[in-house]
Amino acid sequence: MMSVGQADAGAMSPKEASARRIGYVVLYIILIAVAVLQLFPLVWLLLFSLKNNQEVFSLPPFAIPTHPRWENYRKVWEAGNIDQYFINSVWLTAVSTALTVILASLVTYAITRMRWKGSSLVLGLFMVAMMIPVHSTLIPLFSMFNRANLTDSPVSLILTYVAFNMPITIMILLGFYYALPKEVEEAAVIDGCSVNRMFFRIVFPMTSSVLATTAIINMIYNWNEFIFVNTFISSDTLKTLTVGVQNFIGQYTTDWGAIGATLMISILPILITFLFLSDRIVEGIAAGSVKG
Amino acid sequence: MDKVMSNKKMIALYVLPSLILILAIVYIPIVLTGYYGLNEWNGIGPMKFVGLDNYTTLMKDSKFWDSAKHSLLLAVFSALSLIVYLAIAMVLAAKLKGANLFRKIYLIPMLLSSVAIAQLWLKIYHPTSGIMNTFLESLGVNNPPAWLAEPSLVLLALFIPILWQYAGFYILIYYAALKNIPTSLEEAAKIDGATSLQIAYKIKLPLVLEVIKVTIVLAVVGSLKYFDLIYVMTDGGPNGASEVMASYMYHTAFRAYDFGYGSAIGFALLIICLVATWIIRKLTVTKDTIQYS
Numbered sequence: 039m040m041s042v043g044q045a046d047a048g049a050m051s052p053k054e055a056s057a058r059r060i061g062y063v064v065l066y067i068i069l070i071a072v073a074v075l076q077l078f079p080l081v082w083l084l085l086f087s088l089k090n091n092q093e094v095f096s097l098p099p100f101a102i103p104t105h106p107r108w109e110n111y112r113k114v115w116e117a118g119n120i121d122q123y124f125i126n127s128v129w130l131t132a133v134s135t136a137l138t139v140i141l142a143s144l145v146t147y148a149i150t151r152m153r154w155k156g157s158s159l160v161l162g163l164f165m166v167a168m169m170i171p172v173h174s175t176l177i178p179l180f181s182m183f184n185r186a187n188l189t190d191s192p193v194s195l196i197l198t199y200v201a202f203n204m205p206i207t208i209m210i211l212l213g214f215y216y217a218l219p220k221e222v223e224e225a226a227v228i229d230g231c232s233v234n235r236m237f238f239r240i241v242f243p244m245t246s247s248v249l250a251t252t253a254i255i256n257m258i259y260n261w262n263e264f265i266f267v268n269t270f271i272s273s274d275t276l277k278t279l280t281v282g283v284q285n286f287i288g289q290y291t292t293d294w295g296a297i298g299a300t301l302m303i304s305i306l307p308i309l310i311t312f313l314f315l316s317d318r319i320v321e322g323i324a325a326g327s328v329k330g
Numbered sequence: 331m332d333k334v335m336s337n338k339k340m341i342a343l344y345v346l347p348s349l350i351l352i353l354a355i356v357y358i359p360i361v362l363t364g365y366y367g368l369n370e371w372n373g374i375g376p377m378k379f380v381g382l383d384n385y386t387t388l389m390k391d392s393k394f395w396d397s398a399k400h401s402l403l404l405a406v407f408s409a410l411s412l413i414v415y416l417a418i419a420m421v422l423a424a425k426l427k428g429a430n431l432f433r434k435i436y437l438i439p440m441l442l443s444s445v446a447i448a449q450l451w452l453k454i455y456h457p458t459s460g461i462m463n464t465f466l467e468s469l470g471v472n473n474p475p476a477w478l479a480e481p482s483l484v485l486l487a488l489f490i491p492i493l494w495q496y497a498g499f500y501i502l503i504y505y506a507a508l509k510n511i512p513t514s515l516e517e518a519a520k521i522d523g524a525t526s527l528q529i530a531y532k533i534k535l536p537l538v539l540e541v542i543k544v545t546i547v548l549a550v551v552g553s554l555k556y557f558d559l560i561y562v563m564t565d566g567g568p569n570g571a572s573e574v575m576a577s578y579m580y581h582t583a584f585r586a587y588d589f590g591y592g593s594a595i596g597f598a599l600l601i602i603c604l605v606a607t608w609i610i611r612k613l614t615v616t617k618d619t620i621q622y623s
Contacts, residue, residue: 065421069428072418073435076498080438082461083450099461141348148344153336160349167356169607171555173576174600177366177583177593178359181373201355204348233340262443264558269584280443284562287449294453301449305442312441316434319441323499324506 087111087298094294110299114286119274120303123282127261130192130278134199135256139249141200142207147237149208150215151223161208168205172265180269194270195278199260206326207252213325214248254315255322258308279304360600367594372587384594393570394595397578398602400485404574405553405606407489409546412500416542419504420530433505436498444495444558451491452478452563478564481571488560488572495559496552500545507541508534543614550610551603575599 086094088106097103114120145164149157183194218241226236242249267281277285283304290296312319367384369377388394418436422429439447454460457476466474477487511534519529557576560566566573566581573581579599583592 062426065424065426068418068421069426069432072497073432076436076439076494079450079454079461079494082454086453095459099459099464141351144344145348148341151335152341152344154338154341160345163349163357164352167352169551169604170356170360171551171576171599171603173555173557173579174363174596174603175356175359176580177373177589177596178362179355180584181366181589182354182359182362197351198355201351204352227334233334233337237344258441262441262445264443264445265561280445283449284445294459297449297453301446305446308441308443309438312434312438316437320434320437320502323437323440324502 083298083301086294087302088295089298090295091293107295110295111303114290114296114300114303118286118289119277119282120279120286120300122275123277123279123286124303126192126276126282127279130195130199131257131260134196134203134260135253137196138200138203138207138256139253142204142211142252143242143245143249144237145204146208146211146215147241150212151220151241164205164208167202168209172202176265176269179266183270189270190272190276191270192276195263195266198266198270199263203256203259207256210252210255210322210325211245211248214245218244251318251322251325254311254318255326257311258319261308363593363600364597365593366590367597369590369593371590371593373583373589377590380590384591385598387591388594388598393573394575394578394598396570397566397573397575400572401554401556401574401576403485404489404492404556405550408493408496408549408553411493411497412542412545412549415497415500416504416538419501419508420534422501422505423508424526429505433498433502436501438498439495440499442495445562447491447495448559448562451559454491455487479568481568484564484568484572488563491563492553492556492559496549500549503541503545504538507538511537543610546614547607547610550606554603554606555599575602 082099085100085102087110088108089097089103090107090110093101093103145160148154149161179194179198180189183189183191188194188197222240222244223236226240231240261278262280263278264280264284267278268284271277271281274282274285283300286300287297290300366377368379368381370380370383371377422432426432454462455477457463457474457479462477463474475483477483480487515533515537516529519533524532555576556574557580560572560574561577561580564572566577575595576599579592579595582595583589586592
């Protein structure tokens with residue numbers, strides 16, 4: 039694809055063309071400057087995760103370590119419970135994401151296809167929930183889970199993750215369901231197909247691309263969640279990576295390499311996912327924010 | 331079709347699990363927060379009903395109003411920064427090569443956990459070895475400050491990573507909205523001799539106005555309830571200089587075990603967020619919504 043700058047240049051006088059070119063250079067400089075600002079802290083993190091304290095303090099901040107100290111990573115992985123936190127994060131994220139996506143699909147199907155009073159009221163409830171600050175629910179949730187003996191249990195986390203991610207998931211799914219042609223379903227009903235069969239065999243598979251988008255968005259939110267784990271979970275063995283990292287780093291306040299390696303381990307899964315699925319992530323975030 | 335699709339049992343089966351969940355986890359707690367606020371309660375023992383005591387204390391609590399002021403300041407900063415994000419998005423949407431790559435790079439900080447970002451920025455602000463002060467020293471600044479320990483600087487020092495974290499999110503939203511504008515409009519304006527600035531201001535801006543309103547609400551409400559980075563980086567300190575409403579609520583309930591008063595703060599936070607949303611909606615109502623295309 040040709041950029042506008044090049045496409046229009048032919049029709050302009052040389053003077054205009056060069057002014058335009060300078061304009062584009064300025065624009066690119068701005069864009070690159072912003073990109074550098076966004077990335078430099080992370081590059082610096084990677085660099086100091088591979089250094090020891092002496093190198094951190096004596097070398098310039100962006101000096102590339104001559105002997106990258108990968109042992110920092112081994113050290114933090116073996117010390118403490120980082121591996122346990124990691125596993126907890128993985129399965130909590132997986133279970134919550136799967137539940138959210140399935141439940142939200144059922145609701146969205148009911149709202150877009152089934153005929154019932156109160157359907158717009160229910161949709162409204164889900165949409166308004168997006169405006170409610172989680173912090174205002176924290177104390178009652180804590181005491182409810184406490185009374186039900188669910189504090190310090192992953193169940194409390196799964197319930198809250200699913201509930202709080204449901205609205206945005208429904209919001210992303212809605213647009214897709216409205217656009218989905220109904221002819222197939224009408225034909226299926228005429229053939230005597232049951233609602234369940236129709237949903238699980240026909241509709242659900244047809245939404246696989248938007249399901250992937252919502253699943254990734256859910257995954258990122260669940261992986262990064264902090265305040266609920268921090269409040270509900272007290273056993274070290276049940277903590278997730280976000281909260282575990284926070285406690286773990288407390289013990290290493292002076293060892294820069296260990297802190298850097300711990301942080302890298304906690305953000306790498308997201309960075310790798312982003313590397314492969316950035317289009318879906320971008321699409322999901324854009325869809326989940328504006329269509330309201 | 332109609333008969334199958336209005337089967338009450340099926341509808342209940344599809345809707346009720348989620349509905350019950352959202353009522354139990356989001357709506358009932360909201361009501362309970364307001365109610366707990368009417369009690370004196372340490373979180374475990376019996377509650378003692380004290381009427382509006384907590385709420386009247388709250389109205390006179392200078393610590394609460396300070397935290398509210400800090401939250402509001404963040405909201406103003408975030409709302410103003412939207413102008414910069416919109417400008418960057420307009421540049422990106424000007425059919426530049428690599429726009430797609432840029433907007434993805436910008437988004438990366440938003441995808442990372444607040445804890446990781448907070449820990450990273452603690453290091454960036456490290457008084458002697460952090461890149462912030464190393465950079466300032468290389469510019470010739472003598473004795474750059476210990477950013478997070480200075481009561482007068484700590485809020486500014488916290489706002490920077492918060493803006494850094496969300497910049498890509500808003501740029502992405504604006505970019506998507508700008509890309510939705512039919513190119514025919516821009517071409518027609520160009521033929522009529524409009525400059526790029528005129529096109530941006532007179533054509534593009536009005537067309538993305540709805541999206542701008544949504545982002546103002548998101549930025550302001552998001553700031554008013556902001557918690558994560560501040561909690562990890564300064565925990566409201568030094569000496570309350572960076573306390574915000576959500577962290578004040580958290581400290582009151584989960585550190586001082588004053589769950590009644592903490593609930594009152596949480597309820598006030600909810601009301602303030604809802605009122606802010608309503609005010610912004612009112613202020614940004616436009617009489618004639620422009621519809622091209």
